[in-house]
Amino acid sequence: MTQIPDVARTRDRVAKHLVGREHELELVLSAVAAGRDIVLEGPPGTGKTTLLRAIADEWGIPLFYVEGNADLTPAKLVGHHNPARVLKEDYSRDNFVPGPLLEAMQQGGFLYLEEFNRAPDDTLNTLLAALAERRVTVPRAGQVVAQPTFRLIASMNPYDNVGTTRLSSSITDRLCRLAVDYQDEAAEISIVDLRTGQGAELGALLVADAVWVNRATRRHPDLRQGSSVRGAIDVVLVANQLAALRGVSEAADSTTRLDPESAYPRLVLDAMAVALSGRIHLDEAAETTPERVLRQIWEDRFILTPAAAQPG
Template sequence: MSDNPDRLGDDGQRTAVDGDAAAPTDDDLSIEELQASVGAVRDEVGKRIIGQHDVVERLLVCVLCDGNALLESNPGLGKTTLVRALSDATDLQFSRVQNTPDLMPSDITGTEIIRETPEGRDFVFERGPIFANVVLADEINRATPKTQAALLEAMQEKQVTAAGETYELPDPFFVLATQNPIDQGGTYPLPEAQTDRFLMKILVGYPEFDEERTIVKQYAEGAASPEVERVLPRTHLLAAQRLVRQVPISDDIRDRTIELVRKTREDEQVEFGASPRASMALVLAAKARAFVHGRTHVSWEDVVEMAPPVIRHRIILDFRAEREGLDPDDVIQRLLNE
């Protein structure tokens, strides 16, 4: 079996090969320069996505946190266009997986094939679409549990296992998955262990009237799709990710954030509350939002804005709350107001 340059060694690290140098970093860039680059990404995505400012911001926060996002909305609201625009504005490789019930794990991760070489036939690992920086997993709940498990390993470990070998995924690596809440026929609900691996569950709503009018004018009348420039090199993004984790947060705000998550475990309307992973995710998301807004410290407003997308998919409501027509966002908002 031939060696692959991305195969991990016995110590779990990527095996070095000739000409394979570590990617350069831009740690010498100032905070202001990195924040300006991130702001430029938001502006470029806005050229192609009309409105949806909160959705774009939350997706950027996920990227800065090195996290995965689950986008949920009715069909036709631009989820795929949004992810493509984000990839176009960054120096990242994009790949799309259209999930169907007959999709196999090897269709995503890759498989070994027999290839003719001058020395004869040899087994070579053919990479699947998971080997990209930004992977759009369209309609993820249409994949079977076995295929979802392959995605789970990639999201959790940043690596995949195929044919008994482990292969490291590119850095950075994000899974941005979509699902349609109204068409549940032939779907496989994501297990809690997998939904918890998504940093955020982002709800994409309908546009306002003026926004929809602009969309119709721009696309339905034959206008060319706006060009999105690449404004955030990969090394800048990696530097920004490291810097986000260093954004200061006061002990008081951190404690209030933890207490908010703990309340979900004690609330009478919640059957299963959020785990400590939610506390970690919420603090990190608040740091990233502060960074996106050009600040160098976390405010309570950052926590309030990030709480719904970070927590909503990590709690399960009591049947009485569901009978009253409540959803997780209602409970989260009430806990924030207490």
């Protein structure tokens, strides 16, 4: 593919596969169609990868995925000469093994660099020529010129500052940026329902409860970072298996659901401990545990909120 297809048609087709990301879809499509590289900034589980993969699939453009970390060297990103062939034949273009950056440039694909700000400075600096001039010169191998559809799409988590690198202005000046936040409650309920295959009344109740407690982790004062929608998906999946093990079938009864001593609320609490305790991150100053925080959130949902809603 040598050029980007019709953007309006792409938007309409891709939107059918996404939940609640129409605005972000339009902005990303407009940026890449304009020939711009872009960084998507937001917490994990906000659909950044899903959005990008849907666009690439619709356009038939290859997607090259790279995880940014301290081990991502320039050679891993750009490529390297085959050591065995170098010893046998010396350096040449034929024994050069291209990395994901060069492959994306040669095939006109999207290079998706996740956790962009975790990559070392010298690795990020190797991107400058690709971003500015759409070409990279490799010693002893020659020059690679990018196809017109090549784009760098990076992502980063603004809430995580452990092991991250401060991006230089020479990098950020060459990138567009889009903030991608969590979706609203209705959209997350739709996502969880879709991903867990729920349809019965029990499923609808469980999905609503799982999404509520999961979203509550993002506003709890003792947490630096809460859980993405993946946490709610796992709460539902684990809770359903627990329900089968314990023979819990009365969860569809709204009266039973609001009784904290009944089987259903206890089942949700246990599922939360398994699905969410490893996903939430305590504030450094908080003197508590993930389990205590989850217990507080559970009490808010199944004890305090119902009690406040009672007449009198």
